[in-house]
Amino acid sequence: MSDVDVEAPGQPGRRPRGRPGYDRDTVLRRAIELFNRQGYDATSINDLAVDLGVSKSALYHHFDSKEALLSAALDEALEGLSSAVAAAADATRDESAYDRLRATVEAAVHILVAHLPAVTLLLRVRGNSPLEMSALERRRHIDEQLATLVRQAAAEGDLRDDVDPEVISRLVFGMVNSLTDWYRPDGPIPPDTIAAAVAGVLFQGLHASR
Amino acid sequence: MSDVDVEAPGQPGRRPRGRPGYDRDTVLRRAIELFNRQGYDATSINDLAVDLGVSKSALYHHFDSKEALLSAALDEALEGLSSAVAAAADATRDESAYDRLRATVEAAVHILVAHLPAVTLLLRVRGNSPLEMSALERRRHIDEQLATLVRQAAAEGDLRDDVDPEVISRLVFGMVNSLTDWYRPDGPIPPDTIAAAVAGVLFQGLHASR
DNA sequence: GTCTATACCGCGATAGAC
């Protein structure tokens, strides 16, 4: 977790004296939240300005363009995901691929939860610009790491053999990524619980254990 | 499956003589495809006109507005889903909730595959307009039917009891709905195969059966 | 059912004062 420079995190608007306005990171947080709620394309700079209570041009002091906001958000998500997935796969390198896969899935859930807004935005990118295409490419690369783990576990005979490993990868990603549609870290379910639930359902299935 | 009026399904552009141009349904198919590829908000009427090789105003002959295109697409997805889920839950009414749940999941996969473009669009709706909010509400109602089935199966003791039934519902939806991100009916995997794979992984889990 | 031309608006972004 690399921290960013924080200047005046408090409420703006009342201008306490000294430095008014927003710092760059606060603008980014609000932008990500709005992008997720309305969609990136459906969110105008004016929407964000109104939401923050400042004028449009004030935002251009912090970010060169609307796309620069998106870029910063996608970078955060991609860096968090790639480092976490790589670390998880690495920390368990002497175990079976099956165990490493399970550890990686749980790690992916944790990082998704920790960076939920940024990851949500990343997962909705459609590839409409060079920036978005680049993000999709980086994401595809991360996915490939997990797909490799699935193939290894399948080769070791620990996964069901009636479903293609590539399909298994897709289904695993599908369930994990779908958390962005409803899970909230400040809700009633702790991150450890949801990570265990996802891994449990994925690996043991829904049926009651006898 | 209610059919729509089809007039001149053939290739346009060369104007064979008689009636040139497109029928309403062809315009809708292409619109849905573009909306899915670029996102609804990022797709302009001009994009669609260029894609079809006609002028913008020609499109307004078939649909009153851009939103009317979205409305028609969402209706198709919602009608298909609700009727299919209701039918599946109904056809197996004398079996256990567990078996009915599994049958409903497979039916949901099939209908999702059959109406893939429209369902994909539906799942990406954010609620940015009254129309979109209405679609989200109808979708929530369909989800509730499956959630009820999950609760029944849990009450009958056939589901693992270490995960909340509401969470199970979310995870099931997550995996099923994620098919829209990659599955293609004209690809190498037949619909029956993917439906069996999803149900198998969900209910038995990924582990190799001993 | 299509076309050209256009009205009208909101978008991203900039200039320059405070």
Add this chain to the structure above:
DNA sequence: GTCTATCGCGGTATAGAC
């Protein structure tokens, strides 16, 4: 770091001829 004012573009949608 903020503001007002504005530019230029591209958006949805319409008018009316063919």
